[in-house]
Amino acid sequence: MPRKTSRLFRYEKIANRIKQLIEKGTYRPGDRIPSVRQMSEQQVVSISSVLQAYLQLESEGLIEAKPQSGYFVCAPAASPLPEPEISSPGLDPSHVNLHDLMMMVMRDTLNPKLIQLGAAMPNLELLPTERMNRIMAGLARKASKGTHQYQLPPGLEKLRVQIAKRAVNSGCQLSPSDVVITSGGTEAIDICLHAVCKPGDIVAIESPMYFGTLQIIEVHGLRALEIPTNPRDGISLEALQFAIEHNPIKAVLTISNFSNPLGSCIPDEKKKELVELLTKYDIPLIDNDVSGEIYFTEKRPLVTKAFDTKGLVMLCSSFSKDISPSLRVGWVTPGRYQNAVEWLKFTLSASAPTLAQMAIAEFMESGGYDHQLRRLRREYAGNVSMLSQVVTRGFPAGTRVTRPLGGFVLWVQLPENVDSLDLYSMALKGGITITPGHLFSPTNQFHNFIRLNAAAWNLPIERAVERLGRMVSELVERG
Ligand SMILES: Cc1ncc(COP(=O)(O)O)c(C=O)c1O
Known part of the structure; x- marks a missing residue:
């Protein structure tokens, strides 16, 4: 007592x-x-x-x-809830048709009156917005007329130097000329797919996959072949090999470090095996590393590019999650597809905004980026753990939740009879948005899943997650 x-x-x-x-x-x-x-x-x-x-x-x-x-x-012990099961999609490729649902969710995401629990937007309170504003104001005051001229790929050299320098931490030896600056990570992936596929081709993807990438697949008229993916260590290499042996796969798409939504991180040794497997079949890997810097462990995980001996890995990333999503600056190391990628970047949008590139380069050069990342890792680790605890105590039996070691989203598996679109409508009436699992698979593998964003944490958010848990319980009871 x-x-x-x-x-x-x-x-x-x-x-x-x-x-x-x-x-x-x-x-x-x-x-x-x-x-x-x-x-x-x-x-x-x-x-x-x-x-x-x-x-x-x-x-x-x-x-x-x-x-x-x-x-x-200390980081609290992981949630006692079990992790979601490994996905088990079908064996056939399929077209993607998610745009109507996507547009509906996007409209709600823009509504400032709603508590945003779903969209994977970074927490503006944790981004260096004032510092970036000051850097940009200073640069604009000093800018020559030339700053306003067209810029051509591969993009601002000063920024490419900084990206190449940082790449050493993730196991890569890059020269600045290996990097092409893009307008955000989305364009990097778009251009990579454009460079290696044509309409109707099959691409293998992790399942679940970030819906932004599924939309690009839809726009390009490609077919997606979903590969079972483990919430901890990522894409199944056995299933991928089987898929490659039975389908003319033109590219593989992964988010190997802290997938959105799954949070999985492919261990470095397995990354090597993945690259070796694709090298054997001469298939390009488009690997999205937007959250690779947001790790909660001692060391940054390596990137697949670190194991690339044949120029097949097209590593994409951006500064949207850790500096500013509105600056629209991302990058890709296209390997053997460098010429095609530079041509596509030139053709589609010439360059990312020069002032934004200059500001990010200056921020990185000054050491500000390292400081920013340390803060972000600490805060996001705490927020992910708080969110996980509230889900653990507030959601009904049968719920499962991921235990990511980086990034800022949780992937929650609800009891089988709960449809996340029903929950979506119910939550919306209660002033809350979530991201329904339907958006993360072209073949609707995840009807009873939701993605939750842990970037921000405060009392109203905590109460909203508790209310959401009660709504899930109500849907379970309705049957
Ligand atoms: C996994 C992943 N890739 C890419 C993006 C988009 O990046 P950007 O805003 O740089 O285009 C996001 C944004 O949510 C994301 O979660």
């Missing part, structure tokens, strides 16, 4: 106070808590009482001591 607060030892009171601050989210995973000396001064208690309190919190796995740095809040 818990003892009355008045009967607690001093160290227990301190430990409880910190525990509450962790539970409320005041101290988040990765935060440093006050040092032993600070706490003893603040609370007017002895150093040994604080030390004992910290030891207790350490033994409960709530905080950890880091030599010479202090005490830090």
Whole structure:
């Protein structure tokens, strides 16, 4: 039986106070808590009482001591809910036809009166918007007339130098001339598909797949062949090999680091096997790494490009998730398709906006980007864990949820009899939007799934997730 607060030892009171601050989210995973000396001064208690309190919190796995740095809040244990099952799509390719549903969801996403729990938009409070505004204002003041001239692919050299330098952290040896700047990651993927496929061709994709990519497949008149994908370690290589042996696959599309929506991350060794498999069959891999920098682990996962010996990996990324989605700056390393990609970029949109490229290059050069990423990783790790906890306690039995080690979305499998479009309508009436699982498969593999965005976390969002859980329970009961 818990003892009355008045009967607690001093160290227990301190430990409880910190525990509450962790539970409320005041101290988040990765935060440093006050040092032993600070706490003893603040609370007017002895150093040994604080030390004992910290030891207790350490033994409960709530905080950890880091030599010479202090005490830090640990990431909470993963949600006890099971993870979603590995997807099991059919064996045939199919056309994509999602535009009507997509447009409906997009309209609701733009409605500022709704609580946005679905759209994978980054949290503007965590993006360096003021810093970027200042950099751009400074650049605009100094800009020569030449800044307004057409720019041609491959894009601003200063920015390509920065991208090539960073690529070393993800295992790549790139030269600036290996990089082509695009108007966001979407255009990078669009151009890659254009470069290697023609209408009617078959592309193999992870299942589930980010709907933006499915839309590009739809626009190009391609057929998508969904490959079973594990919520932890990504696309099944056995299933992919089988698909390749039975279909004329022209390209494979993956989000190998922190997939949207699945959160899966292909282990580095498996990335190597994936690239070797595709090299054997001479099939290009279009790998989307937009969330690769947002990892919650010690080290950045490598990219598939790191294992590319034949120029078959077209690595795409963008600054939309960590600097600004509205600047529309992304990039691709097209490997052996460099000429085709540069020509397509020239033909379709000439260049990404010059001022935006200059601003991002300056931000990276100054060290601001590294600082920004460290903050983002810490905050998103905390927010993902909070969201996961509320889903765990607020959603009915039979719910499953992913445990991503990066990015900022959760993929939630609801009990089988719940259709996420019914939930969508119900949630909308309650002022909430979610992203229905229907959008992530051309063959509707995920009718009872939803994607939730954890980029922002506050009380209204927490209450909205709790309400959503009650709506799911109501739909389960209705049967
Ligand atoms: C996986 C993934 N790829 C690409 C994009 C789009 O990137 P961009 O805004 O740079 O075009 C998004 C945005 O939601 C995404 O989640």
